[in-house]
Amino acid sequence: MNWQEILFGDENYFFLAEIAIRSLIMFLFVFLGLRITGKRAVKQLSIFELLIIIALGSAAGDPMLYREVGVLNALVVFVVIFLLYWLLTKFIEHHKKIEALLEGKPFYVIRDGRASKESLTHKELAMDEFFSALRVSGVFQLGEVKAGVLETSGNMSLLFYPKEEIRPGLSVWPDYLSKKTDYVAQTDVYACTTCGNTQKVNAGEKTRCSHCLQNDEWVKAISESASQSEYF
Numbered sequence: 001m002n003w004q005e006i007l008f009g010d011e012n013y014f015f016l017a018e019i020a021i022r023s024l025i026m027f028l029f030v031f032l033g034l035r036i037t038g039k040r041a042v043k044q045l046s047i048f049e050l051l052i053i054i055a056l057g058s059a060a061g062d063p064m065l066y067r068e069v070g071v072l073n074a075l076v077v078f079v080v081i082f083l084l085y086w087l088l089t090k091f092i093e094h095h096k097k098i099e100a101l102l103e104g105k106p107f108y109v110i111r112d113g114r115a116s117k118e119s120l121t122h123k124e125l126a127m128d129e130f131f132s133a134l135r136v137s138g139v140f141q142l143g144e145v146k147a148g149v150l151e152t153s154g155n156m157s158l159l160f161y162p163k164e165e166i167r168p169g170l171s172v173w174p175d176y177l178s179k180k181t182d183y184v185a186q187t188d189v190y191a192c193t194t195c196g197n198t199q200k201v202n203a204g205e206k207t208r209c210s211h212c213l214q215n216d217e218w219v220k221a222i223s224e225s226a227s228q229s230e231y232f
């Protein structure tokens with residue numbers, strides 16, 4: 001086993017000092033570049049921005065490690081990518097259709113306290129992820145939510161019903177969801193655990209949800225909101 005090669009590759013250990021200097025220069029390049037684009041923090045990236053970060057990261061890494069790649073080579077890549085980014089951003093500001101193609105568009109996940117029709121047809125959207133997002137926003141049950149939109153940033157925007165219009169709905173908290181059953185003991189209004197639709201379910205009868213048409217597991221619909229709830 002050649003430890004010299006495992007530790008230093010083709011280089012000798014003097015090159016380690018050079019790597020340190022190269023890394024410092026590249027760090028400054030990337031930092032200045034991101035400052036120029038005006039990005040303050042990277043919390044949620046659109047797919048388009050992620051692509052740029054990956055391209056920059058790849059260009060930034062090589063001159064740090066490889067003797068045959070100079071830092072100016074990477075600088076040229078940076079300038080071209082930032083220029084393209086700037087031009088494309090200007091361009092799509094004026095072309096909404098292209099913007100939707102590159103960045104995606106806001107998507108209604110919840111309408112009127114239950115999963116929207118469009119979210120039921122998009123099978124790749126996982127409802128439990130939305131339940132998690134709803135909990136983060138302090139939602140107790142879906143009947144509080146008039147509309148929920150998944151933004152292109154990945155954040156969820158919620159529009160709440162006024163207090164007097166809150167309806168019974170599906171609680172999105174794990175303790176409730178875990179109580180789901182396909183045969184209910186009492187005839188009452190129950191909530192579908194897949195889409196949040198509420199309907200009357202008869203005791204001892206297997207009932208299919210009339211909204212999503214794919215689920216027959218139910219939990220009792222909860223009528224209060226988070227602020228009224230005695231369960232917390």
Ligand SMILES: [Zn+2]
Nearest residue numbers: 192195209212
């Ligand atoms: Zn359903």
